[in-house]
Every structure is written in C-alpha cells, then in structure tokens.
Amino acid sequence: MTLSVILTLLASTLTSAIPIVCAALGGVISERSGIINIGLEGMMTAGAFTAVIADYYTGSPFVGLIAGIVAAAVVGYVLGIAATKFKVDQIVAGIGINVLAYAGAAYGLLLVFDQPGASKQVAGIGGPNVPVFNLSAGTIALGVFSLLCAAGLTWLIYRTPWGLRVQACGENPHAVKSAGLDPLKYRLVAVTISGALAGLGGVFLSIGYLNFYSDQMTAGRGFIALAAVIFGRWNPYGAAGAALFFGFFEALQSVLQGQVSWLPADAMTALPYIAALVALAGVTGKVRAPAADGVPY
Amino acid sequence: MKRVANVFRGPVGTLLFVLIAMSAVMLVAGSSPVDGFYYLFKGALGGPAEIAETLAQTTALLFPSLGICLAFRAGLFNIGAEGQLMLGGLAAGAIGAHFLAPGPLIVFVLLVAGFVGGALWAGLAGWMKARFAANEIISTLMLNFVALNLANYLVSGPLKSPLATGAETAPLPPAAYLPTLIPDTRLTIGLLIALALAGILQFVFSRTVFGFDLRALGEAPEAARRNSVPIKRMTWLAMALSGGVAGLGGAVIVTGELHRFNTSLSPGYGYTAIAVALVGDLHPLWICLAAFVFGILEAGGLAMQASANVPKDAIHMIEGIIIIVLAARRYIATRTETPA
Numbered sequence: 001m002t003l004s005v006i007l008t009l010l011a012s013t014l015t016s017a018i019p020i021v022c023a024a025l026g027g028v029i030s031e032r033s034g035i036i037n038i039g040l041e042g043m044m045t046a047g048a049f050t051a052v053i054a055d056y057y058t059g060s061p062f063v064g065l066i067a068g069i070v071a072a073a074v075v076g077y078v079l080g081i082a083a084t085k086f087k088v089d090q091i092v093a094g095i096g097i098n099v100l101a102y103a104g105a106a107y108g109l110l111l112v113f114d115q116p117g118a119s120k121q122v123a124g125i126g127g128p129n130v131p132v133f134n135l136s137a138g139t140i141a142l143g144v145f146s147l148l149c150a151a152g153l154t155w156l157i158y159r160t161p162w163g164l165r166v167q168a169c170g171e172n173p174h175a176v177k178s179a180g181l182d183p184l185k186y187r188l189v190a191v192t193i194s195g196a197l198a199g200l201g202g203v204f205l206s207i208g209y210l211n212f213y214s215d216q217m218t219a220g221r222g223f224i225a226l227a228a229v230i231f232g233r234w235n236p237y238g239a240a241g242a243a244l245f246f247g248f249f250e251a252l253q254s255v256l257q258g259q260v261s262w263l264p265a266d267a268m269t270a271l272p273y274i275a276a277l278v279a280l281a282g283v284t285g286k287v288r289a290p291a292a293d294g295v296p297y
Numbered sequence: 298m299k300r301v302a303n304v305f306r307g308p309v310g311t312l313l314f315v316l317i318a319m320s321a322v323m324l325v326a327g328s329s330p331v332d333g334f335y336y337l338f339k340g341a342l343g344g345p346a347e348i349a350e351t352l353a354q355t356t357a358l359l360f361p362s363l364g365i366c367l368a369f370r371a372g373l374f375n376i377g378a379e380g381q382l383m384l385g386g387l388a389a390g391a392i393g394a395h396f397l398a399p400g401p402l403i404v405f406v407l408l409v410a411g412f413v414g415g416a417l418w419a420g421l422a423g424w425m426k427a428r429f430a431a432n433e434i435i436s437t438l439m440l441n442f443v444a445l446n447l448a449n450y451l452v453s454g455p456l457k458s459p460l461a462t463g464a465e466t467a468p469l470p471p472a473a474y475l476p477t478l479i480p481d482t483r484l485t486i487g488l489l490i491a492l493a494l495a496g497i498l499q500f501v502f503s504r505t506v507f508g509f510d511l512r513a514l515g516e517a518p519e520a521a522r523r524n525s526v527p528i529k530r531m532t533w534l535a536m537a538l539s540g541g542v543a544g545l546g547g548a549v550i551v552t553g554e555l556h557r558f559n560t561s562l563s564p565g566y567g568y569t570a571i572a573v574a575l576v577g578d579l580h581p582l583w584i585c586l587a588a589f590v591f592g593i594l595e596a597g598g599l600a601m602q603a604s605a606n607v608p609k610d611a612i613h614m615i616e617g618i619i620i621i622v623l624a625a626r627r628y629i630a631t632r633t634e635t636p637a
Binding site (some may be wrong): 086095099102107119130147219220223230264276280281282 | 425429466
C-alpha cells in the first residue's frame, strides 16, 4: 500500500465520516435530553435538499449552507413539538418524518427542477484545492468545523448549566420539574439543535463535498449515526469517534472498489452497514442509555 | 353522539384529513383536486382490470403490513419489512428456479421458502435484540441495505439466469405459478391468503395465550416479565414470525406476478406498509381496509401522475404526514377519554 493510497483513504474517511459525525452529534444532544431522534435521516435529507434549492436560487453556497441548517432545525423543532407538546410516540413520529422528508425532496425535485432523481448541478462550497488531501478548502473547512462541533457540544453538555439540565431531563425529568424548570422546553431546544446538526451533515453531503442533491442520497447514514451514538456511549467525542470508524468502512469500500477482485462490489457496498450491525451487537447491553431516553414526559 | 365522535377520531377522521392534505398537494402541483381525484379513482376503481390492479397492490402491501403489525404489537419496531420481503422473494425465486416438484406442491414449497427466508432475516435482528440488547430499529434498517446488496449480488452473479439479459433468476416452471383470481391480471389467490392470515392474526391476538403474552410484551413488559413470560424467546420469535409474514409476501409476488426473482420486486412496499399498519391501528382487520385504501393510492397514483400531472411522490409525502398525524391522534384520543 503506497502513501498515496493511504492519503486517499484518509481523505475519503474524512468526507465519508463528516455527515455521520454531524448526525451522530445531533443524536447525542437529542437522546441526552430524553428524545430518541429516529428522524435524523429525514433531517439530513431536509438539510441536503434545502441547501441545494437555496444555492440554486441565490447562486451562493453559503446561503445554501445556512438554509439547509435552518430547514433541518425546523424539522427538528416539529419532532420536538410532537414529542413534547403532543406526547406522541417519538419513534413513530420519527419514522413519519423520514418518510415525509424523502418524499418531499423527491416531489420538490420535480417541482423545482422538473426532473426526477437528481437536481441540476449547483455551486458547491468548493474553494481552492488542498494538494495533500486532494480536497477543496471548503470541504476541509466544513469538516474541521464539524469536528469542532464535537468539542463545542462536549462543552455545552458537561460544562454549562443548560447542558447539565438537559442531561437531567434525559435521566429524570421529574427531578427537573421539581427544581422549578420545564423539562419540555429543554427537550424542545435540544431536538432543534439536533436537527440543525443533522442538517449540517446533510449540507455537507449535498453541497459541501458534491454539488447536487440526488434521491435518498443520505442512504441510511442517519441510522448509522444512531448506531454511532450507542457505540459512542451517548458522549460527543465517543459518537464522533464511532462515526469516523463507520466512515472508514465507507471509505474503504470506495477505495477497494476496482482494486480487489475477489470481493464482489455489492459486498463492499454493504460494508458500512455490516460494520454498524456488528458494532451494535458488540457494544449494546454493556452501555447504559440515559434513563428517560425515549420516555415521554 | 359520543360514539360518532370517536369514529370520527378513528380511521375515518384520518381519511378525511388525508383527503384535505392531498387536495393541498395537488394544488401545489398546479392541478385541480377535482381532476386529481377523478383520475385517481378512475385509475383505481374504474373497471374490472383497474380493480384487479388495486387489489393486487393491496395484496402486496397486506403481507408486510401484517408482519409489521405483529412486531409492533409486541413492542418491537421492525422497520425492516422491505429487506424481509426481498429475502422471502429471493428464497422463493432461488429455489423455484432449480426445484422440480409435481403440481401444486411446488407453489406450497416456494411459499414456505419465502416465509423461512423472511423469518431468518428478521430473526437475526430478533436474536441480536434478545442476546445483545441491540436496538431493533437500527438493526432491521441496516439489514434492509444488506438484503438489497445481497440480492443484487446473487442475481447478477451466482443465481443469474444464463438466458436473461438483466439481473434476475431463471424463470419458474409454470406449475409454480400462483393461480390468478381474474385471468390476465396480477390479482392472484395471494389476496385470499393474506385475508386468511389477517383473520388468523386477529384470532391469535385475541384468543390465544401466545397472543396475550405477545401483547403483554408490547404494552406492559414489566408485568410480562413478572408473570414469567419468556421475554427473550418471545422477542426473537415475534421478530421471526413478523419477518416470515413479510417474506411470505415476497414469495407471493415472485410466484404470482414476476415468476422469477429480481430486485424490482418491491417499489418500497416494506416502507409503505409501516404507514398501512399504523393507519390500521395495528389491528389486523382494520389493516385489511387500510391496505385497500393504500392500494387505491398506489394503483390510482400512477393514473393520476399520467393524466392529472400530480407526481406519485406526492402520495408518499401524504403517507409521511399520515404517520405523524396518527401518532398525534393517539394523544388526542387518550386525552379526551380521561377527565382533565
């Protein structure tokens, strides 16, 4: 294995992992507050699609970035309202959000671009090419920003009064209530942030690394992110690490494709999903979820 | 009066809401709801051939919906019906292409193969849940992707028919075709099998110890545990049965319509079925009605797309809205029943 292959693998790991890292961070904040966010996949889709639409109409990838994050945060807010105000089953509502987002984006493609399957090409975030990694500066900046989000989220959850209260909401919302605070408000804000983070992942997918939206381009990454949350023990660094691990398998798949003849291409495509399955079986049961995770208050 | 109001909150109220939401989506697409609904219903119910197609879609949706119903009732969120359907179809197609048996026996063998294929695939997730406490939502979904890749690999490699240009298994012998109900349509006796299955499920839920334990697991796991319900065994068993029912659906599509296996088996029946199961309130008999309504949407949706220029994705969007609204409806129902 030459140095160039290793560098390609490294760069490819980064680009494959970043969307999963962002969504996994979103999963962490949401689950720490007590809401299981099955809708991460849909929020990524909303972010990826809206970014392309905004980019298409304004010609500015930066506007696309902001619009994508905001749209996904709105979807997060909707799940939050459903899970707090209406006390609906979080899992059912999350499934609904995924279905709605997939179909909404497919419908939107027809309405805006008048073509099914994929959008027209828009301006990617891009920037000058960074030689060693062979990635654009914008892609790398967004990637670094995502990793910084892990640090920021760690600080937010463990070092701020707000974060400690969010943790308390996930462990024992009744205790939060008896301290005179409204756990539902904390949960609502946490799920909205969760949506924004998942949206960032989606934006990276569509205009951060590529320059278009295609149908179901999130391809289950929101669910792999949920596995990363568990694998990372509901901790931002842990989840980001697990996401990098899954990203590595996705990268391995794309690097190995065409290099190794004995392993069929379909087996390689399945690699990240199999890795997530094995990780899920290997780690759960040994770790403990927040006590009130998924329990309506 | 109160009873009327309750019915309105139930499936009928949802249906009304859906009609309003659909009108809105049609307006956004730039066509009038009158046209849209006209072509939708004409395409779904306009004549014997149209009705047969609608019922064929109903059949295809009914199996995975009943499978999902079984798992959800046990508190297991099996969202992998798509993969289980695929594996069931794959098992039936793979065996049917190489296995020769006299007459009706072969159809029976292939249907059993479909059930076993789906059951093994879902049972894997059930076993992971029972043994490692692995979250079944994530595992069943991951297995969907793996199933699709596995099927793709097999039909373009080891199981590929040497005669076919596309990626598909060798065709089944005509003896393995599921009999049709109306000649020259896709409507087969699969519909009757599905309806019988719904009846059986209803009986199991309401009249058997197994069904009681299954519901206890979903509704009050702690009570189930204290009453010595074997939680782990029930977990993998419920998952396996759930996947088996979905897999049976895959085999019905293979023996009834495709007469071979390829990955075009399902345009997402396994995902739509989640909405069907929830619309049917996880109640097997209501699910039959819900599957018929969705059958109308699926069959009529194509006609609507062609004639009224409303994209079929609009219908899937509605499904997402339905799922969210249903989750909220539960809340409204429980709130009004208990005095505040």
